[in-house]
Amino acid sequence: MSSDYCRICTSILRDYFGQDVSEIAKPLQWGQKSLITLTTMLDGKYARQLIQETIIILLQFNFVSAICNVHSVQVEYKLNMDNILLILRYPKYLSIIKRKFGNEYKELVETLLSLGRAPLSKIVGECIKLQNKPDDLYNTYWEKAIELIRNEYFKRTFTFVVWTKVKPNKMFTPPSKNQKDEKKILFVPNFNKFHQDIKNKIIVDAVVRTFDDAIVGEVMATILSQCVDSNAPVSNAISLQLIRSNLSVDHNYLLEYITMIEEDPTKFLCKSYGTMCNITVNFKQIINCLNDSIIDQVVSYKFGESSARLFRATRTNKLLELERLQQTALIPDRETKTLTSELFMNNYLQVQELRKPNTRLGRNDSKSFYLYHLNDRQLHQELTEEILKMIGNCMMWKFKTCEDNKRLLKNKARFDGMVQGLQDKQEADKDFFEEAMDNLFSPSERILLDSINRLLRKCQLNIMRLDECLFLFHSYKQYNETVK
Numbered sequence: 001m002s003s004d005y006c007r008i009c010t011s012i013l014r015d016y017f018g019q020d021v022s023e024i025a026k027p028l029q030w031g032q033k034s035l036i037t038l039t040t041m042l043d044g045k046y047a048r049q050l051i052q053e054t055i056i057i058l059l060q061f062n063f064v065s066a067i068c069n070v071h072s073v074q075v076e077y078k079l080n081m082d083n084i085l086l087i088l089r090y091p092k093y094l095s096i097i098k099r100k101f102g103n104e105y106k107e108l109v110e111t112l113l114s115l116g117r118a119p120l121s122k123i124v125g126e127c128i129k130l131q132n133k134p135d136d137l138y139n140t141y142w143e144k145a146i147e148l149i150r151n152e153y154f155k156r157t158f159t160f161v162v163w164t165k166v167k168p169n170k171m172f173t174p175p176s177k178n179q180k181d182e183k184k185i186l187f188v189p190n191f192n193k194f195h196q197d198i199k200n201k202i203i204v205d206a207v208v209r210t211f212d213d214a215i216v217g218e219v220m221a222t223i224l225s226q227c228v229d230s231n232a233p234v235s236n237a238i239s240l241q242l243i244r245s246n247l248s249v250d251h252n253y254l255l256e257y258i259t260m261i262e263e264d265p266t267k268f269l270c271k272s273y274g275t276m277c278n279i280t281v282n283f284k285q286i287i288n289c290l291n292d293s294i295i296d297q298v299v300s301y302k303f304g305e306s307s308a309r310l311f312r313a314t315r316t317n318k319l320l321e322l323e324r325l326q327q328t329a330l331i332p333d334r335e336t337k338t339l340t341s342e343l344f345m346n347n348y349l350q351v352q353e354l355r356k357p358n359t360r361l362g363r364n365d366s367k368s369f370y371l372y373h374l375n376d377r378q379l380h381q382e383l384t385e386e387i388l389k390m391i392g393n394c395m396m397w398k399f400k401t402c403e404d405n406k407r408l409l410k411n412k413a414r415f416d417g418m419v420q421g422l423q424d425k426q427e428a429d430k431d432f433f434e435e436a437m438d439n440l441f442s443p444s445e446r447i448l449l450d451s452i453n454r455l456l457r458k459c460q461l462n463i464m465r466l467d468e469c470l471f472l473f474h475s476y477k478q479y480n481e482t483v484k
Contacts, residue, residue, distance in 0.1 A: 004388040009084045011395040016087060017057065020046065024054045025063075028079035032067055036074065061116035062188065086191060088391075088467045093194045096201070097153070101144075107131055108145050109153065112189055117157055119183045120145055120175055142177060149174040155190040196231075198471060200224040203286055207261065207268060219257045220268065222247045227281055233479055234270075237278035284479040291380070291476045294469055298383065299348060306331055307339045311374075314349060319371040340372060347382055350375045376480075384473050391466050394459045405452055412449055415440060 006029045014022035027033060027041050035055065039048050055077060058064035065078045090113055098106040111127040112118065118126070124141045127133075133141075148154050149172055156166045156173070175182045203224060208217040222243055227235040244254055258279060262269045266289045272278045292315065300308035306329075313328040314320055320328065326336040343349040354369040402409060415437070441449065 002385055002388065004385060004392050005081060005085075007392045008388060008395065009079075009081045011392065011399065012084055012087050013063075015395070015399065020050065021054050021057065024051055025058060025079060028064065028077060029081065032076040032078035034074040034076045038077070085470075088463060089194070089198070089471075091464065092198060093189070096194060096197045097148075100197075101147075104141065104144055105148060108141065108148060109189065112154065112187065117186045117188045119185055120149075120154075120187060121177075121182060123187065146174045149187070152190055152193045154187045157186050157188045159184060159186055192231075195471070198468075199230060199283075199287075199475060202290065202468070202472070203268070206266075206286075206290060210264060210266065211260065216257055216261065218248060219243070219254065220261065223269070223279060223281060230283060231478070233282070233284040235281040235283065237272070237280055240277040240279065243279065287472065287475045287479055290472055294472060295379065295383065299343075302346075303339065303342060303348075306335065307343055310336065310339055311343060311348060314372050315374050319352070319373050321369060321371055325372055344372075348379065349373070350378075380473050380476065384470065387466050387469055387473075391463055391470075394463050394466075398456055398459045401452060401455055405448070408445060408449065409452070411440070 006026075009029065010022050010026055013025055024038075024042060024046055027038060033041070035052070038055075039051055042051060055064060058077075058079075059066065061083075063080055063084050065080055067076045067078055093113070094106050094110055097109045107127050107130075108123060111130060112123050115123065115126065120142070124138060124145055127141055128135065128137060145154070152172050155171050158165055175185050179185075200221065204217045204221045207220045208214060223238060224230070226238045226242060226246065229235070240255065240258075243258075247254065255277075258269060258271060262271050267282060267285050270280045270282055272280070296308055296312060299311045309329045310325060310331065313325055317324075317328065322336065322340065323333075325340065326333050329336065331339070340349060344351060349372050352371045352373060354371060419436075437446070
């Protein structure tokens with residue numbers, strides 16, 4: 001595991017659970033350890049009881065897995081760093097639920113994300129308590145939580161008491177309200193379902209950007225909603241009649257829109273001609289094109305547009321000699337040599353040497369050919385490391401900004417809480433809040449607060465965009481490994 005990956009996980013645990021949890025979990029980054037070993041490594045820094053409580057918290061959120069060692073009686077704990085990194089996507093999960101179902105469903109998902117795992121009754125009860133809703137809305141929120149289970153956003157998980165696994169056919173079975181052992185049935189967020197929605201949203205946005213038409217996006221979203229398994233390289237066949245019946249916009253030109261998407265070089269869709277017109281989505285092709293687009297933008301930003309042309313020409317033709325590469329990219333010979341050397345030194349291009357065999361005995365006049373090509377796996381790995389480093393820098397900059405202005409931000413948070421309480425009771429108007437703001441904060445402090453908020457929003461937005469690139473790189477790796 002890279003140092004940047006570990007640094008990000010440490011920063012996330014520190015920001016959301018505190019410095020103690022972050023420091024206690026740090027030794028688990030380099031391998032699974034028993035509680036005795038962990039206590040020995042942290043001897044003198046933290047008490048054994050605090051270490052036990054930290055392990056329980058991390059187990060609750062599935063950030064740590066308990067593994068029974070075959071060679072000893074002890075239980076060892078392993079840190080699930082991929083699950084910790086998912087915290088960066090929590091805002092995306094909430095926006096997906098709010099867009100698809102509404103604000104009440106978003107509150108239920110937010111409550112479960114804050115609890116880690118919990119029975120359905122506790123999720124509903126905590127949601128009503130946190131949102132200050134009346135108790136008579138319990139049945140309404142219960143039905144909404146049942147709907148989230150049936151739509152596979154919540155799924156059952158095992159309990160740590162009996163160490164059993166949930167049967168696949170009962171994974172999304174909701175409990176009854178008066179069930180005797182309802183509190184023993186725990187639920188967790190189904191991140192695979194959320195990731196499927198994120199992937200569909202990325203594809204729809206790409207289609208809208210390509211054709212600059214919102215109706216095309218609606219058509220693509222309807223087709224994606226009928227895909228059974230988006231983790232497969234190619235989706236199931238979807239009939240045109242099924243798409244037409246589920247389309248929410250005017251479908252008079254549905255076939256023309258589908259043909260337009262199909263004829264695009266990206267090949268978002270594939271259409272079969274025959275007695276039945278069926279549509280399939282080539283997820284592998286789409287994800288590969290999106291990844292190529294990201295890498296092209298990176299090359300263009302770092303090395304210039306001419307280097308990006310050379311990079312695209314090499315990717316399209318697989319293996320190219322320098323002279324042929326210069327002719328394909330239409331760049332002067334001297335500039336081609338300079339740019340290819342720069343791309344090669346930064347590992348964006350690879351060189352393969354081919355020797356021409358000798359035709360005469362006793363002579364060593366063989367000629368070597370140097371062919372430029374791409375190593376996709378190495379390139380994705382290096383870009384992933386760069387993205388992780390940028391995410392870590394953004395998180396560190398956020399933390400440093402908050403630490404340097406802790407007193408001012410604490411006063412602003414206290415003022416916002418007071419304002420929210422008065423607004424709920426409707427005891428003050430906007431002019432009163434403005435006057436209170438002027439009395440509590442000087443003009444220079446207000447300017448500093450605006451600057452801090454802009455910086456924090458910018459850092460958070462950059463983290464979300466970088467995490468989207470990580471998501472696409474992970475999907476690329478998943479699809480290409482599946483095919484192999």
